[in-house]
Amino acid sequence: MDYQKEKVKSPSITPASDRSIMLRFEDGISEYIHEHVFYFHSLLVKKFKKKIANTSPAYNSILIRLADGVSVWRMIAKLKQLFEEEHEISIEQKQTVKIPVCYDKEFALDIDRVSKNTKLSTDEIIHLHTKGKYLVYFLGFSPGFPYIGGMDQKLETPRLNSPRIEVMQGSVAIGGKQTGIYPITSPGGWNIIGRTPLILFDWNKISNPILQMGARIQFYAISHKEFSQHQGTLF
Amino acid sequence: MNLTVIKPGFQDLVQDLGRDGYTHLGISPTGAADKASMKIANLLLGNNVNDPVIEITLFGGSYSFDCTTTVCFAGSHFPASIKGKEIPFLKPVAVKQGDILTISGSTSGARCYLAIQNGFNVAKLLESSSTHLMSKSGGYRGRNLELNDRIPFNKPEKRQFPLDLKFAIDYDRSVIRATPGLQFNLFDKPYQELFFGKEFTVSHQSNRMGIRINGPKLQKNTSQDIITEGLPLGAVQVTGSGDSIITFVDHQTTGGYPKIANVIAADMHKVGQLRPGDSFTFEHITMDKAESLYQEHEAIFKQ
Numbered sequence: 001m002d003y004q005k006e007k008v009k010s011p012s013i014t015p016a017s018d019r020s021i022m023l024r025f026e027d028g029i030s031e032y033i034h035e036h037v038f039y040f041h042s043l044l045v046k047k048f049k050k051k052i053a054n055t056s057p058a059y060n061s062i063l064i065r066l067a068d069g070v071s072v073w074r075m076i077a078k079l080k081q082l083f084e085e086e087h088e089i090s091i092e093q094k095q096t097v098k099i100p101v102c103y104d105k106e107f108a109l110d111i112d113r114v115s116k117n118t119k120l121s122t123d124e125i126i127h128l129h130t131k132g133k134y135l136v137y138f139l140g141f142s143p144g145f146p147y148i149g150g151m152d153q154k155l156e157t158p159r160l161n162s163p164r165i166e167v168m169q170g171s172v173a174i175g176g177k178q179t180g181i182y183p184i185t186s187p188g189g190w191n192i193i194g195r196t197p198l199i200l201f202d203w204n205k206i207s208n209p210i211l212q213m214g215a216r217i218q219f220y221a222i223s224h225k226e227f228s229q230h231q232g233t234l235f
Numbered sequence: 236m237n238l239t240v241i242k243p244g245f246q247d248l249v250q251d252l253g254r255d256g257y258t259h260l261g262i263s264p265t266g267a268a269d270k271a272s273m274k275i276a277n278l279l280l281g282n283n284v285n286d287p288v289i290e291i292t293l294f295g296g297s298y299s300f301d302c303t304t305t306v307c308f309a310g311s312h313f314p315a316s317i318k319g320k321e322i323p324f325l326k327p328v329a330v331k332q333g334d335i336l337t338i339s340g341s342t343s344g345a346r347c348y349l350a351i352q353n354g355f356n357v358a359k360l361l362e363s364s365s366t367h368l369m370s371k372s373g374g375y376r377g378r379n380l381e382l383n384d385r386i387p388f389n390k391p392e393k394r395q396f397p398l399d400l401k402f403a404i405d406y407d408r409s410v411i412r413a414t415p416g417l418q419f420n421l422f423d424k425p426y427q428e429l430f431f432g433k434e435f436t437v438s439h440q441s442n443r444m445g446i447r448i449n450g451p452k453l454q455k456n457t458s459q460d461i462i463t464e465g466l467p468l469g470a471v472q473v474t475g476s477g478d479s480i481i482t483f484v485d486h487q488t489t490g491g492y493p494k495i496a497n498v499i500a501a502d503m504h505k506v507g508q509l510r511p512g513d514s515f516t517f518e519h520i521t522m523d524k525a526e527s528l529y530q531e532h533e534a535i536f537k538q
Contacts, residue, residue, distance in 0.1 A: 016417050017467040017497035018525035029462060041259070054258040056465025056488050063465025065258070069533065072526055139261040140463065140489030143370050147463065147489075184370050203360060203372055206260055213259070 010083040011040070015072045016063060021079065023062040029149065033060045034137055038214050039089045047082070051075060057138045057213060059147070096133065096216040099181070101172050102227035103129075103194040110160070110191035114174060117157045125193065126221055128152045129172075129179065136215040144183035144201030146211040151179040163189030170196045172219065183211065197222075197230035236304070237385040238289075238355070241335065242296035247380035249355055250290045254363035254373070258465070258488040265365045265373070265485050268292075268443060269346050269507030272310035274536050275402050276350035279307045280327055281394055284536065286354030287364040289386070291347050293510065295338025296380075300330045304391040305352045311344035311406070311508055327396040344408060344508030353389035368443065368485055402535055404504065408513055412502050412520045412528070416470055416494035421455040429453065430471075430495055431519045435479065439511040443485040445472075446509055452477030455493050463491040469498035469506065471517075481506055499525040501532035 016022040025036050041057040051070045056063040103126045134150040159175045167188035172181050175190035183201035200211050253266025267273035267290055274284045295313055308324040315322050315338045322328045357364050357375050366374025375386055435450035453473045470482040472492035499520055
């Protein structure tokens with residue numbers, strides 16, 4: 001466990017709509033900003049439980065959607081008050097979670113496209129992708145979808161020109177500078193390079209999703225046989 | 236006690252007021268597209284406002300009841316009949332065991348709501364009965380109602396219906412009021428004026444995730460992309476090709492398109508009534524005005 005203490009810069013706080021408020025920290029994407037988002041997200045949810053209907057933490061912002069009847073302006077005043085107090089950002093560093101991925105052609109529908117774009121061989125792509133240490137910045141887009149940072153920029157590949165109507169659950173993919181996993185079958189426009197046999201989103205276990213905000217992850221390659229053995233295992 | 240689908244409509248969905256509290260996990264709240272009409276249908280039956288209803292979009296089908304109960308319609312007008320006799324909207328209507336309810340195409344906006352005494356009774360998912368189409372979960376089997384589906388409903392009891400309730404809801408879809416969005420200033424004045432001046436037309440490619448609207452092409456004044464952030468309900472996103480999309484109930488929880496405006500809460504029910512081909516303009520409203528309109532709108536349901 002590792003804790004860090006420091007004085008905190010207040011975010012800008014503005015109405016996003018007549019029913020929501022945007023908190024923006026510094027511009028940019030970094031682990032430093034992420035820690036602010038993580039810390040204040042937990043604090044806000046705890047402190048204003050009855051006033052907040054739901055939240056969307058992201059790279060450098062937190063969107064707060066208000067509960068019925070709560071006034072935007074009154075809530076903004078309360079938030080400003082909160083940020084006038086002193087805060088110590090303390091983040092509990094999480095253990096790295098290892099996620100098995102089968103990079104076989106059967107699942108890696110776009111690995112040739114990535115290969116052509118990056119001028120790397122399939123083996124080199126797998127090597128770079130499994131070597132990386134990743135951070136789940138937040139979940140967004142669709143149920144359980146992790147926005148993951150830390151991909152080797154040599155793997156950068158533009159998104160598909162037209163998204164697929166259906167990307168299979170567990171698909172591991174590259175979209176621009178980011179890598180991601182599709183926890184449920186959904187539409188998607190990223191380059192699919194493999195698939196994990198594990199179930200990463202389950203409606204019955206949402207309070208403890210393995211791919212939660214702040215999770216540290218790493219991928220490791222498995223064979224097709226191992227994929228079949230693990231298939232459908234709940235993480 | 237069941238309602239059986241004899242002929243499905245275009246998109247019949249079990250909905251309630253939605254599943255709040257999970258957007259941080261990427262789970263959008265969903266819920267009725269026009270929550271005002273859904274509440275009215277429930278209140279006229281003396282139900283809880285959140286009791287599950289069936290949302291009917293563009294045209295309905297035929298449905299039979301295996302038990303006597305009372306239903307109520309609200310929202311856009313869809314001609315509906317039992318045994319050839321037209322049934323009224325905004326009034327409790329008794330249905331008998333064996334009755335077949337037939338609903339045809341809307342004569343006005345996109346949706347109407349069929350509420351039933353004490354609500355439809357489907358298993359709750361995270362405390363809500365709303366259908367989450369993207370993940371094929373919640374509601375009735377996570378999908379539109381199909382032929383021979385049997386939707387359970389709760390037992391009715393003898394009840395005095397509140398006949399004196401009146402709801403002053405504006406359903407005019409030609410003007411939709413909006414506040415400036417989070418990235419309003421990323422659009423130069425001429426584009427802001429185009430947005431709040433020109434007419435938009437609802438595209439056929441609209442759904443519960445987003446209402447695509449065709450109108451003036453808009454362009455932000457920077458080539459830099461914005462960093463992905465949370466999406467408020469009703470946010471008008473401008474895509475890279477300059478097209479506008481109104482973020483709707485089944486929306487993705489975060490996104491990276493700039494948001495030029497945001498439909499006010501008091502007009503979100505109108506968005507739920509927009510149908511392909513509808514033309515409208517956005518009216519600029521300040522945040523202060525939007526908030527007082529919201530409070531007035533909410534007061535309508537507290538009689």
